[in-house]
Amino acid sequence: MLDTIAIDKPRAYAPRVTAFTRVFWDALRDGQFRTTRCDACNAHTFPPKPFCPHCWSRDVRWTELFGRGTLYSATTVHAAPAAFRELAPYRVGIVDLEEGLRIAVALWGDGPFALDSPVEIVVLAHADGPLFAARAASSGD
Template identity: 55%
Template sequence: MSDAAQMPAMPRLPMAGTRPYPPAQSSFTSAFWRGLDEGRFMATHCTACDRLSFPPKPFCPHCWLRSVQWRAIEPRGVVYSATTIHAAPKVFGAEAPYQVGIIDLRAGLRIATRLLGDTPTARLLDREVELAVLTYEDGPLFAARLIDPL
């Protein structure tokens, strides 16, 4: 699926309060955050070398040209690696323990994100996940959750 109209909308999960560590936003990255708020996961796509990149950049990190466009990508993938954070930074202390992982998205990107749920990390590897929009009072974030929890 490459057409944004055919992409499945990301599930929206309401979260209490404000984001624990709001992301820095710029005029360039505002398209990503707007798309996320609308349920689309956006990456930058280079029209010169036809490669995707994430996090979004105003230039292609593969060929260094500035011929990038925004593209909605399929918000599904597989867990490549995962760990549980027990000793969290102060700003995330109330959420500990929590899980984070590296996800290989179907679109060919590898991203780091929070993993929702409490499945033991050894049972997360190679499992299918979907990205979800976490809707906080002050804006969205994203995380991954298992498609087929045990």
């Protein structure tokens, strides 16, 4: 179960939820980080997809991710797009998850965010729905 951080504001740019991605967003709201995994070639895919981009099989299923990884890259955005301007400056990064996926993610908290440091995914429970971010892993993780 992922830690949840309550945020008493709507998301700056709400994601488009489809019939397929509703599984992901509902699970995230409940503290689970899920994606799809191909039964034909065993590859995980993120973001979740109704087909495997590795072997093109449609034999995919939902699976839970641990939500732990290593920070591969990070930057601070100062010149933000209009939808995110009020959040600037904000930090984003690339995280290598334990399952072998590399994902782009917002970085939450004051860090430290040293490259190759352990991070964990958290749920940002906004007033209008969930998002996810990575923060420096708690001690002992």
